[in-house]
Amino acid sequence: MMNQKLLYRLNIERQGTGSWLYAYGLLAGRENKYFDTNQLQQLFQANSEEQLLNIIREANYQGESVDQALINSKYEDIELLFSIIPDYDLLKIFLLFNEGHNLKVVLRSTLSADHKISLKTIEHLLLGPYLTEPRLILEAVRNSGLTELPDWMSNAIKKSEQEYLDSYDMSMVDLVVDKLMWQELIEQLKLIDSEWLLEYYLLKADFINLEILFRCKNLHLTAEFFIRSIINQGTVKPEEWLVYYNMSESELARELELLNLGEFVEFINTYHEQGRASLFSQISDQHLIDLIHKVRYFSSGIEKTASYYLIREIERTNIKLARACLLHLISEDRYCSMVRPSYLGR
Numbered sequence: 001m002m003n004q005k006l007l008y009r010l011n012i013e014r015q016g017t018g019s020w021l022y023a024y025g026l027l028a029g030r031e032n033k034y035f036d037t038n039q040l041q042q043l044f045q046a047n048s049e050e051q052l053l054n055i056i057r058e059a060n061y062q063g064e065s066v067d068q069a070l071i072n073s074k075y076e077d078i079e080l081l082f083s084i085i086p087d088y089d090l091l092k093i094f095l096l097f098n099e100g101h102n103l104k105v106v107l108r109s110t111l112s113a114d115h116k117i118s119l120k121t122i123e124h125l126l127l128g129p130y131l132t133e134p135r136l137i138l139e140a141v142r143n144s145g146l147t148e149l150p151d152w153m154s155n156a157i158k159k160s161e162q163e164y165l166d167s168y169d170m171s172m173v174d175l176v177v178d179k180l181m182w183q184e185l186i187e188q189l190k191l192i193d194s195e196w197l198l199e200y201y202l203l204k205a206d207f208i209n210l211e212i213l214f215r216c217k218n219l220h221l222t223a224e225f226f227i228r229s230i231i232n233q234g235t236v237k238p239e240e241w242l243v244y245y246n247m248s249e250s251e252l253a254r255e256l257e258l259l260n261l262g263e264f265v266e267f268i269n270t271y272h273e274q275g276r277a278s279l280f281s282q283i284s285d286q287h288l289i290d291l292i293h294k295v296r297y298f299s300s301g302i303e304k305t306a307s308y309y310l311i312r313e314i315e316r317t318n319i320k321l322a323r324a325c326l327l328h329l330i331s332e333d334r335y336c337s338m339v340r341p342s343y344l345g346r
Contacts, residue, residue, distance in 0.1 A: 006071065006075045006128045006129065007123065007126055007128035007129075007130075007134075008128055008129055008130075009129065009130060009131065009132070009133055010078070010082060010091065010095065010129040010130070010131060012082075012088035012091055012092065012131065015086075016082075016085050016086040016087055016088055017083075017086070018083065018084035018085050018086050019084075019085075019086050020085065020086065020300055020301045020302060020304070020305060021300045022084055023081070023084040023085050023300075023304070023305045024300035024301070024304040024305065025300075026080075026084055027304065027305060027308040028304075030060070030308070031344075033059050033060045034059070034311060034315065034342070034343050034344050035059055035315055035318065035342050035343075035344070036342050036344045037341075037342045037344070039055065039058075039059065039342075040318060040339055040341075040342050042055050043055055043056070043318060043319065043322040043339075044321075044322045044325055044332075044335045044339055046322065046326055047326075048326075049065070049066055049323070049326065052066055052319075052322060052323060052326060053065065053066055053069065056069055056319055057069070059315070060073070061073045061319065066319065066323050069319075070316055070319060070320065073312065073316065074312075074316065075128075075129070077308075077309055077312055078091065078094065078095070078129055079129075081094075081305065081309065084305075085302075085305055087302070089188065089191060089192050090192065090302060090305065090306060092131065092188055093185065093188055093189060093192070093197075093201075094309060095129065095130060095131050096131075096181060096184065096185050096188070097181075098127040098128065098129070098130050098131075099130060099131055099132055099150075099153070099181070100177055100178065100181035101126075101127050102126050102127060102130055102132070102134050102137060103137055103153055103156060103157075103177050103181075104173070104174055104177050105122055105125045105126055105134075106122065106134065106137045106138050106141055107141060107157070107160050107164075107173050107177070108170055108173065108174075109121075109122045109125075110138070110141045110142070111141075111160070111161065111164045111170070111173065112164075112170065116142075117138070119134060119135055119138055122134075132149060132150065132153065136148050136149060137149065137153065137157075140153070140154065140157055141157055141161075150184070152180045152181065152183065152184040153180075155180055156176055156177050156180040156181070159176045159180070160173040160176045160177065163176055172228075175228065175229060178231060179231050179232060182205060182231040182232070182233045183231075183232065183233060185201060185233070186198075186201065186202070186205075186233045189201055192302065193302075194301075194302050194303055194306070196291075196294065196295065196298070196303050197302065197303060197306055199291065200288065200291055200292075200306075200310070201233075202233065202234050202235050203234075203235070203287065203288065203291060204288060205231055205233045205234035206234040206235055206236055207284035207287070207288075208230075208231060208234075209230045209231060209234055209236065209241055210261075210264065210284075211271075211277075211280055211281075211284070212226065212229050212230050213226065213230075213241065213244060213245060214264075214267045214268065214271035214280070215271060215272075216229065216245065217245065217268065217269075217271075218269065218270075218271045218272040219272065223242060223245055223246065226241075226242070226245050227241070227242055227245075249268050249269055252268055253265045253268060256268075263283055264280070264283065267279075267280055275334055275337055278334075278337050278338045279337040279338075281338075282337060282338060282339070282340060285314060285317070285340045286340070286341055288310075288314075289314065289340070289341060289343060292307050292310055292311060292343065293343075295307040311343045314340050314343070317340060318339060318340050321335070321338045321339065321340075322335075322339075325338070
């Protein structure tokens with residue numbers, strides 16, 4: 001259950017008091033706490049949650065349980081950045097994913113309910129800190145005329161309500177939110193003077209769409225469903241994705257090679273097999289880590305600060321995967337295709 005003290009609105013209206021140079025100096029001292037390759041191996045070989053917790057505590061993940069340590073670490077990272085950076089536009093980017101999650105929770109709980117849902121009944125599902133009060137989101141879903149929300153949220157509520165009335169398919173509601181959240185994300189990124197950060201999220205969007213491409217082709221879903229499923233951001237335009245979808249296996253393989261994505265060719269007709277989705281995520285995250293490594297050659301600035309948080313997010317993914325492997329007794333062969341490589345391993 002979410003610790004209630006973490007469910008609060010971060011006040012980014014006030015001016016930051018730090019500087020990018022100070023942030024870089026402080027965060028650089030924390031790099032020795034990143035997981036190295038040996039620690040990652042220990043993480044996935046832990047034979048109890050207690051052992052797993054002891055390992056992550058050495059890497060500055062503090063809590064009475066693994067779940068609580070993960071929650072605390074994300075909260076502490078956000079609060080640390082809040083206290084040391086001069087411009088909160090970066091935090092808007094990071095917290096947008098909490099915003100999207102909370103909007104989905106409210107929509108899922110409200111649209112399918114046959115009675116009025118109170119905020120208290122769904123509080124344990126929400127993520128914090130956030131930028132928009134969940135109370136306002138809930139009121140907006142009940143009253144579509146409410147305008148206190150960001151435009152992208154208001155549009156998502158209207159479109160989600162119509163989608164649900166048309167299909168009664170809650171997964172399509174999630175798609176509506178994801179599409180508009182990513183549109184807002186890219187628009188916000190364009191306001192930040194960082195080509196690297198924009199490149200990072202555009203690449204992330206490309207990998208999301210590439211995975212949807214493989215999933216839809218492997219399950220023989222229609223081109224119409226595919227186009228409805230992808231997000232409209234990234235370096236590849238929707239019409240180009242449609243061309244890829246209609247390609248034969250050999251044509252798509254050649255195109256991936258030309259795009260320097262040859263390691264993904266094997267997923268064209270095998271994505272549906274056991275363990276392939278995990279391997280796809282591992283490989284795509286490796287590309288993102290490679291991009292993070294480029295920040296080493298940047299001067300102190302927003303990129304250095306952003307890379308710290310992004311590395312920690314990948315580490316949190318590894319911890320969640322290690323815990324899942326422990327609970328479900330997943331073999332070494334399987335978890336080797338899940339673990340993300342260490343940032344320090346290069």
